[in-house]
Amino acid sequence: MTEYEHVRVAVIGSGFGGLGAAVRLRREGVTDFVVLERAGSVGGTWRDNSYPGCACDVPSHLYSFSFAPNPDWPRTFSGQEYIREYLEHVTDVFRLRSHLRFNTEVKRMTWDGERLRWEIETSSGTLTADVVVSAAGPLSDPKVPDVPGLDTFPGKVFHSARWDHDYALRGKRVAVIGTGASAIQIVPAIQPEVAKLTLFQRTPPWVLPRVDRAISGPERWLHRQLPFTAQARRGLLWGMRELQIQAFTKRPDELGLVEQLAKRNMARSVKDPVLRAKLTPAYRMGCKRILLSSEYYPALTRPNVDVVASGLSEVRGSTLVAADGSEAEVDAIVFGTGFHVTDLPIAEQVVGAEGRTLAEVWGSGGMKSLRGATATGFPNWMAIIGPNTGLGTSSMILMIESQLNYMADYVRQLDVLGGRAALDARSGAVEAWNHRVQERMKRTVWSTGGCTSWYLDANGVNTTIWPGTTSEFRAATRRVDLGEYDVLRAPVPETARERRTNNAQQSTQKNAQQNAQKNVEAGA
Ligand code: NAP
Numbered sequence: 001m002t003e004y005e006h007v008r009v010a011v012i013g014s015g016f017g018g019l020g021a022a023v024r025l026r027r028e029g030v031t032d033f034v035v036l037e038r039a040g041s042v043g044g045t046w047r048d049n050s051y052p053g054c055a056c057d058v059p060s061h062l063y064s065f066s067f068a069p070n071p072d073w074p075r076t077f078s079g080q081e082y083i084r085e086y087l088e089h090v091t092d093v094f095r096l097r098s099h100l101r102f103n104t105e106v107k108r109m110t111w112d113g114e115r116l117r118w119e120i121e122t123s124s125g126t127l128t129a130d131v132v133v134s135a136a137g138p139l140s141d142p143k144v145p146d147v148p149g150l151d152t153f154p155g156k157v158f159h160s161a162r163w164d165h166d167y168a169l170r171g172k173r174v175a176v177i178g179t180g181a182s183a184i185q186i187v188p189a190i191q192p193e194v195a196k197l198t199l200f201q202r203t204p205p206w207v208l209p210r211v212d213r214a215i216s217g218p219e220r221w222l223h224r225q226l227p228f229t230a231q232a233r234r235g236l237l238w239g240m241r242e243l244q245i246q247a248f249t250k251r252p253d254e255l256g257l258v259e260q261l262a263k264r265n266m267a268r269s270v271k272d273p274v275l276r277a278k279l280t281p282a283y284r285m286g287c288k289r290i291l292l293s294s295e296y297y298p299a300l301t302r303p304n305v306d307v308v309a310s311g312l313s314e315v316r317g318s319t320l321v322a323a324d325g326s327e328a329e330v331d332a333i334v335f336g337t338g339f340h341v342t343d344l345p346i347a348e349q350v351v352g353a354e355g356r357t358l359a360e361v362w363g364s365g366g367m368k369s370l371r372g373a374t375a376t377g378f379p380n381w382m383a384i385i386g387p388n389t390g391l392g393t394s395s396m397i398l399m400i401e402s403q404l405n406y407m408a409d410y411v412r413q414l415d416v417l418g419g420r421a422a423l424d425a426r427s428g429a430v431e432a433w434n435h436r437v438q439e440r441m442k443r444t445v446w447s448t449g450g451c452t453s454w455y456l457d458a459n460g461v462n463t464t465i466w467p468g469t470t471s472e473f474r475a476a477t478r479r480v481d482l483g484e485y486d487v488l489r490a491p492v493p494e495t496a497r498e499r500r501t502n503n504a505q506q507s508t509q510k511n512a513q514q515n516a517q518k519n520v521e522a523g524a
Contacts, residue, residue, distance in 0.1 A: 002126075009033035009411065010120055010129035011099075012106050012346070015044015017135030017384035017400050019087060020065060023094045024404040028411060034129075035096065036122060038105035042091050045139045046083045049182070051163040051334075053189030054080035057181065057210060057292040061230060062237040062395040065090065069230050071223030077212045077292075106136075110351040111379065116422045116490045118381065130422075131414070133407055135384040136346040138464070139339045145177075149315035156332040160186060161339070171195050172331040175320050177312050179205050181291055183336030187305075188295035190334075196304050198320070198328040202311035203451070204278065206262050206285040210292035238470070241394035245469050248286050248392045252445035255285040269297035278309040286392060287449025341464055342367065342457035352377040353424070367463040368434050370425040370484060371477055373406055379422035379488055380414075382407060388437050389473070390455070390464040392446065398470040406477040413480050420490035429484035440467040 008030055011021045014037040025033050041047055056063050060073035063083070068090050074082065091097060105123040109132055112119055117128045142159040144150075150157070158164050160182040173196040176183050183199070184207065191197050223230035247254040262285065270276045279300070281288075300307055310324035320328045344367065347358035354361075354377055361377060362368065369375050372389035373382040384403045391399060414421055441447055444467050446455050455464045466473050 004119070005125075005127040006117070007032050007034050007127060007129045009131045009133060010118065010127065011035045011133045011135060013037065013044060013135040013137055013140070014042040014087075014091075014100060015046065015135065015137050016065075016087070016397055017137060017403075018042075018044070018133075019090055019094075019096060020397075020400050020404050021133045021135055021384060021407060022096045022099055023065075023067065023090070024408050025411070026094065026096075028408050030411060033099060034127070035100050036104045036106055036120070037100060037102050038123070040102050041088075042100070043084045043087050044135075044137055045161075046080055046087060048140070048161045049163075050080060050165070051160045051182065051186050051189075053185035054182075055185060055212075056080075056083060058395045059237050061234045062241070063397055065397060066234070066401060068093065069223075069227065069234070071227070071230050072220055073215055075212055075214055077210060106346075106349060108349050108351065109381070111353050111381070113353050113488075114491060116379070116420050116488060131380045131382075131411065132350075133382055133384060134346055134350075136344075138341045138344060138385055138390070141340045141345045142335075143338050143340050144335050145312070145337055147312055147315055149317075152317055153315050153333065154318055155330065158332075158334060160334065160336045167332070169194050169332065173329065174198070174332045174334060175200060175312070175328060175330040176334045176336055178336035178338070179203070180336055180338055181289060182338075183334075184291050184293050184296045186334060186336055188293070188299035191299040191302055191305055194304065196306070196330075198306045198308060198330060199300070200308050200310070200312045200320070200322060201278070202323075203283075203288070204281045204309075205288060205291045206259065206281050207265070207291045207293055207296055208258070208262055209265055209294045212294070238394070238398065242469050242471065244393050245391075248446075249440070249444045249467050249469075252284055252286065252443075252448055255445060259285045266297055270301055272301070275300065275307060278307055281451075283451035284445055284449035286445040287451035288453045289392065338454055341454050346383075350378060350381060352381075353379065364459070366457045366459055366461050368430055370430045370433050371406060372466070372473075373403060373410075373477070374423070374425040374485075376425045376427045376430050379424040382410065387463050388434075388466050390466060391470070392455075392465055394470055399466065399473060402470070402474045402477045405474070406480060409478070409480045413482060417487060422488040423480070423482075423485040424488055426484055426486055437467060438462075441465075 009025055011018050011033060014035050018035050019042060022035050056078050059076050060078040064070055070086055106120060108121045110119045117130055118132045119128050142161045144159055156167050169190055170193045172194055174194045175198045176187055177200045179201045187199060266276060266279060308322045308326050310322035312320055313323040314321040318329055320330055347362060350358040358375060358378060367387040369387045372386040384400055389399050441462050446462050446465055455462050457463050
């Protein structure tokens, strides 16, 4: 039997999820772990998305880790470069560098039921791990629609998440495809420099103004000197969104009132009634993600912008043809067409206990997990931002931190069980959890709002969004309920070496947990 390098935990990805997992593991006293990253630096989606205008539409003080507050956020909403810098900073401050394996793409993970471990083949070799934490993220693999004739296009083509900064758009005729969160940031950023911008809009989004401003020197000083002021600011931002979520999940009609604000916002910038009609959505606000921008509508009124209110359906050489037959001649195409969210590519690389991939097990029935983390037949494998953990509003970092609580307790439970053990989610528990989620989903705006969105899978089932508040999710993921799992024991006894390693790991962890407890008791 080939012996590979073995670690206690292998984390996949080094975005918010992967770095958060690494910090949390260290805090739990687990130091025997690696973070496998296919790129050459940390940052995940905030590394890959560098398109002009890229920024976060969740306020900075909420879109950051609770355990790593940044009193120096320069603006209320951060640009991509600041968030990326923040993640580099977190990597250094929490001493994560030694755990990172860059340029290491996971090709396949296979469960070894004899030895209760995962065999992980990567682009730079194979290793084994007791536990896999997949933080590969839902926004990692770009989706480009299969448009007939695209291969005949003689100009430049790229996706918003793969921006080619060496290609100058200045003076070019550019088509932007899509009107999601990415496209509405790209359009105002490139409009002033391109000769002509044609926007292919299949479905208009609801857009509210983004009240972005510089955070003043005195405010930052206050946050540095009195950290509780930054906490209070975060708390306020969180509380407001927590209340808003209730409208999405329980009272979608209330969102009708906000539609009036959005229409007024549009009317202030867009005087042309024909353009206004094109831009007005015909579904309940919130059904698709509400977008925040104060620059998008003004940009659409500029003379060099043309809005085609129809999706791109064909390419004939340098001519783009929309579904309604309108045509535009362009030099470059920018696809702002999103990511593979409901068909997570990482699921194709995980081979479980029965020799089938997670993608095959989910198959035509769609993604299902226990508490957004684990799946039957895939013992000791968990996802960060798994099925139904997304948010329609508020900060994903809150959801990630809840999943990290779950991960930490999972590893703790394995330690308590001792020896070689693994946890496999019981199918009854998975079914019960999904039944609860889907029952709650019925009255949400994502089900009743009259739109199709990337939240829904091919069957029209919402497998991406959590239909509740972030506090409800936190409560549901605080602890691992062993009643929801089968405990697996290795048929092959531990070797003397494995026993020594396991005992050493458990004692290091116990010491670290005791120290952490002492710190808490001492008020540190
Ligand atoms: P997205 O939300 O999936 O939007 C894709 C867009 O492409 C939609 O408007 C879609 O139209 C359109 N589309 C697809 N095929 C088309 C075609 N053939 N012709 C014309 N339009 C077509 O993708 P995204 O904007 O990249 O956003 C992806 C995720 O990143 C979202 O979760 C978003 O919230 C997140 N994001 C967040 C921020 C932030 O500030 N926090 C910023 C950027 C992105 P339909 O609506 O008709 O399907």
